[in-house]
Amino acid sequence: MQRWQPKLGLIQETLLLTLHARALDAGQPSPILGDTLSADLAGTIDYDFGKLKVKPNLVLTTALRAKKLDEVVRAYTAAHPGCVVLDLGCGLDTRMFRCAPPPGVDWYDIDFPEVVHLRAACLPGRSHLVGADLTSSDWLTAIPGDRPAMIVAEGLLPFMPGDSFQAMTRALAAHFPSGELALNGYTRFAAWAMKYHPTIKALGIKAAQGFDDPHEPESWGAGLKLVEEQILTRAPEVARFPQPLRALTRLTARSTALSRQGARILRYRF
Numbered sequence: 682m683q684r685w686q687p688k689l690g691l692i693q694e695t696l697l698l699t700l701h702a703r704a705l706d707a708g709q710p711s712p713i714l715g716d717t718l719s720a721d722l723a724g725t726i727d728y729d730f731g732k733l734k735v736k737p738n739l740v741l742t743t744a745l746r747a748k749k750l751d752e753v754v755r756a757y758t759a760a761h762p763g764c765v766v767l768d769l770g771c772g773l774d775t776r777m778f779r780c781a782p783p784p785g786v787d788w789y790d791i792d793f794p795e796v797v798h799l800r801a802a803c804l805p806g807r808s809h810l811v812g813a814d815l816t817s818s819d820w821l822t823a824i825p826g827d828r829p830a831m832i833v834a835e836g837l838l839p840f841m842p843g844d845s846f847q848a849m850t851r852a853l854a855a856h857f858p859s860g861e862l863a864l865n866g867y868t869r870f871a872a873w874a875m876k877y878h879p880t881i882k883a884l885g886i887k888a889a890q891g892f893d894d895p896h897e898p899e900s901w902g903a904g905l906k907l908v909e910e911q912i913l914t915r916a917p918e919v920a921r922f923p924q925p926l927r928a929l930t931r932l933t934a935r936s937t938a939l940s941r942q943g944a945r946i947l948r949y950r951f
């Protein structure tokens with residue numbers, strides 16, 4: 682079996698963290714996402730995943746947020762079978778394989794050029810690959826702007842510096858006639874606290890930004906309108922969490938403020 686040796690910068694290396702978490706979930710007796718392709722893919726990467734020290738709660742929340750974002754993408758592509766899908770900061774996510782969109786959907790996986798090169802080699806698929814730094818919007822000229830767009834950004838927000846995530850949403854909303862943006866939210870505290878997370882610490886990353894009020898992106902000048910906030914401590918899948926994490930998650934679910942510090946899915950229309 683061919684083994685790939687990733688040559689990635691620190692921010693790019695975070696894609697191995699989410700890949701590893703999905704792979705670990707797939708190996709559980711009762712997986713949340715059950716993404717066996719991620720498990721196979723992780724097996725082909727020559728990397729010391731153990732150094733990431735991924736804990737069971739990170740496996741569960743990563744799998745759950747991926748599942749919920751998949752549901753959003755599936756619903757949108759079913760309702761708009763001629764749309765484009767943009768997976769921003771796609772890393773080595775197997776989302777297109779999991780969502781299996783209708784044939785009329787054009788899917789774009791976008792990440793830094795070195796990530797896209799790795800992806801092309803180890804995860805060939807039918808998506809269009811775009812190698813770009815999302816802090817600039819030059820790459821958008823390669824994307825058709827006359828179709829509705831489903832834009833998904835998983836695990837991206839805290840790694841975008843300054844107000845570049847906001848600027849990117851303005852450029853995206855101006856490019857398409859209509860669409861949805863779905864992301865996993867990070868509160869300011871969660872984004873700040875990430876740098877003390879053992880895994881992020883192990884990678885030496887200083888992740889930065891988040892927002893508390895799910896309505897805040899409505900003021901970014903992109904014409905975003907909040908459609909839904911899913912608090913994942915209240916998701917039915919929590920019933921499948923092993924103890925004591927299930928009990929702890931159910932306790933946390935009683936407080937919206939506390940729950941928001943963990944995984945939540947935000948969906949906006951423009």
Ligand SMILES: C[S@@+](CC[C@H](N)C(=O)[O-])C[C@H]1O[C@@H](n2cnc3c(N)ncnc32)[C@H](O)[C@@H]1O
Nearest residue numbers: 693695696699770771772774792793814815836
């Ligand atoms: C935590 S990983 C998540 C990867 C993938 N979405 C997943 O869930 O497996 C963050 C990803 O965002 C990408 N990323 C961060 N900043 C970026 C930027 N300015 N331009 C392009 N990609 C970026 C990284 O390269 C990495 O692949």
